[in-house]
Amino acid sequence: MTVTGTMATGSSLGLLAELAKERVGDETLLYFEDQRWTGTQLIERGARLSGGLRAAGLLPGDRVVVCMANCPEVGITYTAVWRAGAVVTPVLFLLSEPELRHVLTDSGARFVVTTPDFLPKVLGAAIGVPTVAAVVVAGDAPGVSGGTDLAGAGRGAVPPVVDFAELEAVEAAGLVDTSSTEMAALLYTGGTTGRSKGVVLTHDALSSAAWAANVSHEEETPEDGSRLAGLSPLPLSHVYGLAINVMGLHSTRPGTSVLMRWFDPGEFLTLVARHRVRISALVPMMIRMLLDTPVESHDTSSLRRVVSGSAALPRETALEWQRRLPHIALAEGYGCTEAAAIVSSAPRRAIRIGSVGKPVGGVEVRIERRDGTEAVVGEDGEICLRGPSLMSGYWNAPEETAKVLRGGWLHTGDVGKCDEDGYLYVVDRIKDVIIRNGFNVYPRDVEDVLLTHPDVVACGVVGRPDATRGEEIVAFVQLAPGATVTPAELIAFSRERISAVKYPREVLVVDTIPITSVLKTDRKALRAMLDR
Structure with missing residues (x-):
């Protein structure tokens, strides 16, 4: 299945900055600490x-x-x-x-x-x-x-x-x-x-991604004509932070950015109230940290939408957010560095839990089977992308580039599917899929179940090579302080809530779940821990 957004065009970012001076003028564009x-x-x-x-x-x-x-x-x-x-x-x-x-x-x-x-x-x-x-x-x-x-x-x-x-x-x-x-x-x-x-990434690619982000944020613009205030705790070194930095160069009504040096849940909530913030983007770990505070006691009435990205948002976390903060839409988005960050996003009034929304302007999404043919509605396959925001290739790596840029499409290595309305669902990484007894097991499915246990604060699932079954399912878990649940109890808990093919046969308790520099579960590190 292929889903398409509206095309956008870009320009030299240096020139855009020069032209933007007339639009942004002497109004406050950025708040940072006391400046x-x-x-x-x-x-x-x-x-x-x-x-x-x-x-x-x-x-x-x-x-x-x-x-x-x-x-x-x-x-x-x-x-x-x-x-x-x-x-x-x-x-x-x-x-x-x-x-x-x-x-x-x-x-x-x-x-x-x-x-x-x-x-x-x-x-x-x-x-x-x-x-x-x-x-x-x-x-x-x-x-x-x-x-x-x-x-x-x-x-x-x-x-x-x-x-x-x-x-x-x-x-x-x-x-x-x-x-x-x-x-x-x-x-x-x-x-x-x-x-x-x-x-x-070219000037065109970043420009197109920023333009698409601007369009997706238009519905959050204040009705009274005041400037849209956005809160930015994500690193500006991340591709999403880079695209956000370019957004103001495109907007005909540039908003105000409230920049955090790094994320702190208490400071985040204070800044939302102080600057009447309407939109922000977070990763699931930050969302969990917010929900672990008495968030209801803070003034978040101005906040309209929070976009979750970089890693899968656990279903239980999304449901808890809806229950405790019903006035703030929590929308999952999808992107990757190779597509200048932004691929899909859900409108505030049309969010579907578990979906990462529809393609943003200029991006086409195709779900492809292993044989290269196009998958039908609801069928799992590799997420492939086409559009002006795609990378030109990997630096000094023509062979790696040729593996992912084929036939005009970027092959992301992510497994996904689309529903009949064009909403995209990300299932997992192809390289992370565990094949047990010939069945595909997606680590995210197992992790979502384990995260519903009150004593589990974080987890990561990988496959261990097994001579009989091909791979065996191993779950690493980080427990809440004072938790007494045992690995055997967590295995039994999972077995009651997931199919016999999918539940973990081994649970290992660790102090912390390793994460990458972009705040995703580091499965490579988990596999290395298995080898030690």
Whole structure:
């Protein structure tokens, strides 16, 4: 079955930022901690930083790695890099030093922009990476260079450290003429199925994804004509955060963004009330954290919709949200880095629990059988995508690109199905499917059952090779503090609620369930734990 959205077109993001100045003007566009920023201030800071980076040697096409927690300087850096015709490479600040070194080496990064808290890790990762000319630090840090003369830098030693503020003090530079079909961002995948790969996204791809997100948010615009306030706790280094950053460049009525450095449920609820927030996007872990607080005692009357993404939302969590916060629509969305984040979303008034909604503008979704033919309504198959927001390919990996981009379609590796109304349902990852006695078992089905037990706060299910049955089902569980339930009791609990083919034969209790840098259950780590 194929489902189609409406087509959208994109443009150079540097040019869009320049044109957006007239629309955003001197109204507050961003709140961050105790600061507020107008659109003009943010865009002009980006223009000055662009001049400083170019004076320091940044050339069109160069990659700039951005390793920061959420702060205004992230978006300012993006604008600066795009104005210069260069490429942003955002990374989550939680990456280990070896993981960061892989990104620097594989991308051929020219500059790294970071903050003092992550400077030691960044410098450690950059040692011996010959392409890195300098590390730019936003904030006070010992040993920051007082100059931008980088002649001879990037030859295998520790790169020089340069002050962000000093680069920003340079005269604003003009716009580099950049085609919308050129690379705008290089994002590295979470690496759940192997070493992380660089995903190449053009200006067109990011522009189209942001346009589609704007359209999906239109129904949340305040009826009185005031600005739409959105709360952003997700990392701006994530592809969704990157797309959200571009949204304001497209909107004819730009909203106000309330940015959190990182997520805290109490602070989230305080900011919703203070700024009369109407929309936000969270991951299931954050939603669970909110529900574990006395959320009803806070003023959330302004909040209209919360979008859940990045990982599957447990059915029990969705039902609990509906019961406790009926005035706030909780809509699951679906996306992936290779499609610039946003593939499908549900309208606030037409949410179906378990579904990730319908394709957003410009995206076609096709469900494909193993033999390459198209599945019928309700039939499981691989989710395949087509549209202007798709990646150009994997960076320096033509063989990997050829595996997923076939016949004009992106093969996501996700199992899904569509109903008769075109709603998409994500079942699981193809590589995570457990084959037991010839039957397909989806880990998510087992996890959803285990999560209904009051003593289970998190879980992950994988397959263990078995000479008789092919694979056996193993569940890792994280228990609530003080819980006394035993593995045998959890096996019995599951057996009563799921088919004989699917219930876990082994339950292992762990302190925490490992997650990836994009907050998904790290099944690769769980399989490694089985091998130990």
